[in-house]
Amino acid sequence: MVNEKREKLKMRYQSLRESMIKYQLETRGITDIEVLKAFKIIPRHRFVDFNFQHLAYNDSPLSIGEGQTISQPYIVALMLQLLELKNSDKVLEIGTGSGYQTALLAEIVQEVYTVERILPLLKNAKTILNDLGYKNIFYKAGDGTLGWENGIPKREKFDKIIVAAAAPDIPESLTGQLAMNGKLIIPTGDRSFQQLVIISKTEEGYVHRNEGGCMFVPLIGAEGWQL
Ligand code: SAM
Numbered sequence: 059m060v061n062e063k064r065e066k067l068k069m070r071y072q073s074l075r076e077s078m079i080k081y082q083l084e085t086r087g088i089t090d091i092e093v094l095k096a097f098k099i100i101p102r103h104r105f106v107d108f109n110f111q112h113l114a115y116n117d118s119p120l121s122i123g124e125g126q127t128i129s130q131p132y133i134v135a136l137m138l139q140l141l142e143l144k145n146s147d148k149v150l151e152i153g154t155g156s157g158y159q160t161a162l163l164a165e166i167v168q169e170v171y172t173v174e175r176i177l178p179l180l181k182n183a184k185t186i187l188n189d190l191g192y193k194n195i196f197y198k199a200g201d202g203t204l205g206w207e208n209g210i211p212k213r214e215k216f217d218k219i220i221v222a223a224a225a226p227d228i229p230e231s232l233t234g235q236l237a238m239n240g241k242l243i244i245p246t247g248d249r250s251f252q253q254l255v256i257i258s259k260t261e262e263g264y265v266h267r268n269e270g271g272c273m274f275v276p277l278i279g280a281e282g283w284q285l
Pocket of ligand 1: 122126127128129152153154155156157158159160173174175176179200201202203222223274275276277278279282
C-alpha cells in the first residue's frame with residue numbers, strides 16, 4: 059500500500075514536470091535539448107520544503123528558508139540555454155541555494171563548482187545532491203563574489219560562470235576566472251529589479267549582451283551588495 063502510494067506520487071510529479079516543460083519552457087522558446095532533458099530528469103520537488111512540494115512545478119520562485127528562494131523554472135532554463143553549455147565544460151555556480159540548478163548543471167556538464175554563503179543552505183543542498191548520486195559537484199562555503207578563491211583544482215579558469223543572485227556591478231574576480239571564449243551570466247541592477255547580462259570573453263575583449271529584465275535576491279559580498 060505504501061509502495062503503491064509512493065509510485066502514484068512519483069507518477070504525479072513526473073506528469074507535473076512534463077507540463078512544466080511544455081507550458082513554461084518550450085512555449086517560451088527553450089529549445090536546448092540538453093537543458094530540456096535535465097529538467098525532465100531532476101525532481102524539483104526534492105529541493106523544496108515538504109510543505110511546498112505540491113507547488114514545486116508552478117511557474118514561480120519558492121521560499122527555501124533563510125530569506126532565499128529557488129528561482130522560477132523558466133529563468134533557470136533561460137540562463138542555462140544562454141550559456142550554451144557543453145559536456146566538457148567546467149562551470150562555476152555562485153549561489154547554490156536549494157541545489158536544484160546545481161543538479162541541472164551536473165546533468166549537463168563535466169564538473170560543477172558551487173559556492174554558497176549561507177552554510178545551512180549549502181549543507182542541505184549537498185545532502186540532497188549526494189542522495190541523488192552526483193559525483194561531479196564540488197562545494198564551497200563563502201563569498202562567491204570572489205569566485206572560487208585560491209585556484210581551481212587542476213584547472214586555471216572556468217568555461218562558464220552562472221550567478222544566481224543580483225549584483226550592483228559585474229564582479230571583476232568573476233570575469234578574471236573566466237576562460238577564453240567562456241561565458242558569464244549574471245543579473246545586474248538595483249536591489250529590486252535587474253537586467254540579465256551575458257558576457258562573452260573573446261580575444262578582442264569582453265562582449266556584453268542584455269537579455270531583458272529579471273528579479274533576483276541580492277548577491278551579498280565584497281564585490282556585491284553589503285548586508
Ligand atoms: N539557483 C538556486 C536554486 O536552484 O535553488 C537559487 C539561488 S537563490 C535565488 C540565490 C542564492 O545566492 C541564495 O542562496 C543566496 O544565499 C546566495 N548568495 C548571495 N550572495 C552570495 C555570495 N556572495 N556568495 C555565494 N552565494 C551567495
